[in-house]
Amino acid sequence: MSVQSMTTTKTADVDATLAQTYALAAAGADIVRITCNDVAAAQGLAEIVPRAPVPIIADIHFQYRLALASIEAGVAGLRLNPGNIRKEKHIKAVAHAAGDAGIPIRVGVNAGSLDKDLLAKYGAPVPAALVASALQEIRYLEEAGFADIKISVKHSDVPSMVESYRLLAQKVEYPLHLGVTEAGPPPGGLIKSVAGIATLLLEGIGDTIRFSLTADPVEEAVAGRKLLEYLGLRERKSLDLIACPSCGRAEVDVIAVASEAEAALEAEGLPIQVAVMGCVVNGPGEAREAEIGIAAGRGKGHLFIKGQVVRVVKEAEMVDALVDEARRLVEEGVEARLAAADVSAADLAQEEALELRSLQGDANRATARRAAVAEVAGE
Numbered sequence: 001m002s003v004q005s006m007t008t009t010k011t012a013d014v015d016a017t018l019a020q021t022y023a024l025a026a027a028g029a030d031i032v033r034i035t036c037n038d039v040a041a042a043q044g045l046a047e048i049v050p051r052a053p054v055p056i057i058a059d060i061h062f063q064y065r066l067a068l069a070s071i072e073a074g075v076a077g078l079r080l081n082p083g084n085i086r087k088e089k090h091i092k093a094v095a096h097a098a099g100d101a102g103i104p105i106r107v108g109v110n111a112g113s114l115d116k117d118l119l120a121k122y123g124a125p126v127p128a129a130l131v132a133s134a135l136q137e138i139r140y141l142e143e144a145g146f147a148d149i150k151i152s153v154k155h156s157d158v159p160s161m162v163e164s165y166r167l168l169a170q171k172v173e174y175p176l177h178l179g180v181t182e183a184g185p186p187p188g189g190l191i192k193s194v195a196g197i198a199t200l201l202l203e204g205i206g207d208t209i210r211f212s213l214t215a216d217p218v219e220e221a222v223a224g225r226k227l228l229e230y231l232g233l234r235e236r237k238s239l240d241l242i243a244c245p246s247c248g249r250a251e252v253d254v255i256a257v258a259s260e261a262e263a264a265l266e267a268e269g270l271p272i273q274v275a276v277m278g279c280v281v282n283g284p285g286e287a288r289e290a291e292i293g294i295a296a297g298r299g300k301g302h303l304f305i306k307g308q309v310v311r312v313v314k315e316a317e318m319v320d321a322l323v324d325e326a327r328r329l330v331e332e333g334v335e336a337r338l339a340a341a342d343v344s345a346a347d348l349a350q351e352e353a354l355e356l357r358s359l360q361g362d363a364n365r366a367t368a369r370r371a372a373v374a375e376v377a378g379e
Contacts, residue, residue, distance in 0.1 A: 001206075001233045002031055002207070002209075003028055003029050003030050003208070003209060003225050003228065004029060004030065004031040004033060004057075004208055004210040004224070005024045005029045005031075005217045005218075005221045006033040006059065006210070006217060006220075007021060007024070007032060008020070010041075011034055011035055011037070011041035011044040011045060012038075012040035012041055012043070012044045013044070014044050014048055017044065017048055020217065021048070021052050021053065022053055023218050024054075024217060024218060024221050025054045027218045027222050028222060028226075028238075030208075031054060031055050032055075032057070033056075033059050033079060034056055034057070034058060034059065035058075035059045036060055036066045036067075036070045036073075037061065037066070039069070041066075042066055042070055045070055045075060046072075046073040046074065049073055049076075055076035056076055057076060057077045057079055058079070059079045060078055061084050061085070062085065063085075064085050064087075064090035064094055067080065067085075067094045067098075068093070071094075071098060071101050075103065076103055077104045077106065078103065078104075078105045078106065079105075079106040080094065080105055080106070080108060081108050081109075081110060082107060082108075082109060082115060082134070082137040083109070083110060083114050091137065091140045092141075095140070095141045095144035095145075095146035096144055096145075096146070098148070099144070102148075104148040105141065105146070105148065105149055105150075106150045106152060107134050107149060107150070107151045108151075109131075109134045109137075109151070109152060109153045109154065110154050111155040111157075111160070111181065112125070112181065112182065114129060114133060115133050115136075118132055118133050125155065126160065127153075127160055127163040127164035127167050130168075131153060131164060131167050131168045131171065134153055134172075135171065135172075138151070138172065138174070150207065151168065151174050151175070152176065152177040152178070153165060155180070155181060156180065156181050156182045158195050158196045161180050162200060165178065165200050165205055165206070166200075166203075169205045176205060176206050176207055177208045177209070177210070178196070178197045178201070178205075178206040178210070179193070179196075179209060179212050180192050180193045180195075183211065183213055184213070185213065185215055186213060186219065189211070189212070189213040189214060189215070190211065190213065193211040193213070193223070194227060197211075197227065198227060201227075202231065209224050209227070209228070211223045211224050211227075236272075239265050239266055239271070239272065239274065240273040240274070241258065241261065241265065241273075241276065242274070242275050242287065243275065243276040244276075244277050244279075244286070246278045247278065247279075250279055250296065251296050251297060252296040252318075254276065254277075254296070257276055257296065260319050261274065261294070261322055268323060268326070268327065270326050272292060272326060272330060273289075273290045273291050273292075274290060274292055274322070274326060275290035275292070275293030275294070276294055276322075277294070277295040277296070278295075278296055279295060279296060279297070280297040283302070283304075284302060284307050284309055285307060287304075287307070288304075288306060289307075291306065291329060291334065292305050292326055293305075293322075294318050294319075296315065297312075297315075299314065299315045300313065301313050301317070301321065302345075303321055303322060303325055305325075305337055305341075306334060308341065308346065309346045309348075310337065310338065310345055311342050311345050312342070312345050
């Protein structure tokens with residue numbers, strides 16, 4: 001599963017475009033798409049491609065000759081928009097050149113630039129229209145003897161995007177590139193992209209993804225990588241921080257502690273799951289599946305690994321202790337760090353949890369509610 005993003009620089013500015021390409025690769029992009037909108041851009045690609053850290057895809061609109069020029073520049077693939085390269089002979093000319101070069105073509109259908117004839121036929125950029133556009137383009141490519149194809153049918157409306165890909169997946173076996181086009185700036189753009197892309201990935205649909213955000217494209221790469229990690233589709237290489245939403249039982253500012261811990265752990269680049277919990281009463285147990293975590297008590301923090309308290313530290317030292325133990329965990333492994341635990345920590349943690357519960361009372365009214373449930377169930 002690959003993450004793609006796109007540069008926002010002028011392609012003719014080789015140094016700026018390369019700098020952004022390297023930033024995207026460092027953030028998790030496996031493929032970078034670069035616009036080729038004029039001859040100067042094609043010439044820029046000729047210098048960019050051999051120096052880029054990841055495969056470069058040329059984004060082509062309107063002028064098929066720029067696709068041919070991009071192939072000459074050595075790109076690893078093309079993206080063609082069937083809505084604005086409409087002549088069959090031009091599409092087939094590109095197909096022949098791409099076939100000779102041994103590179104793939106993405107048929108990139110976009111609801112905002114749908115072929116005018118199809119728009120007139122269907123009345124709107126509905127899923128059936130997007131799929132019809134893709135199938136028509138595929139037919140031209142196949143007639144030219146070209147089958148190294150991937151397809152996207154992007155829409156800015158999430159339900160329409162999802163339905164378009166579902167319909168397309170029923171009709172073709174080519175790889176599919178997923179994305180909600182023109183998703184907008186975060187946080188809305190992130191939410192829309194996750195809603196559409198994750199829905200399809202969990203259905204087994206999709207091979208490459210892009211978050212199309214109105215933001216620094218590095219944010220797209222980071223979001224795409226993290227989504228795949230959260231879905232278990234890629235090995236985790238970044239921090240996964242979970243934290244309770246806080247409640248009246250919390251003895252610390254959970255939001256502040258979680259933010260401080262996230263910043264410190266991100267700076268370390270540790271690919272682990274970390275929990276920040278607001279109370280010692282339930283925290284270690286609720287977050288026992290996390291590799292490591294901290295739960296706050298009265299002036300203290302209970303540091304735990306896989307739910308087992310291994311150290312009790314002062315509140316002011318919680319984040320530093322968490323980062324230190326996280327480093328050791330990554331270097332030595334879970335079993336080694338559990339073996340090195342403070343033998344008195346678990347007992348001390350249990351005592352403090354009981355003391356805190358006695359002071360705060362039964363905040364969730366668990367005893368009374370269990371009794372009421374049992375009474376109703378017994379009727």
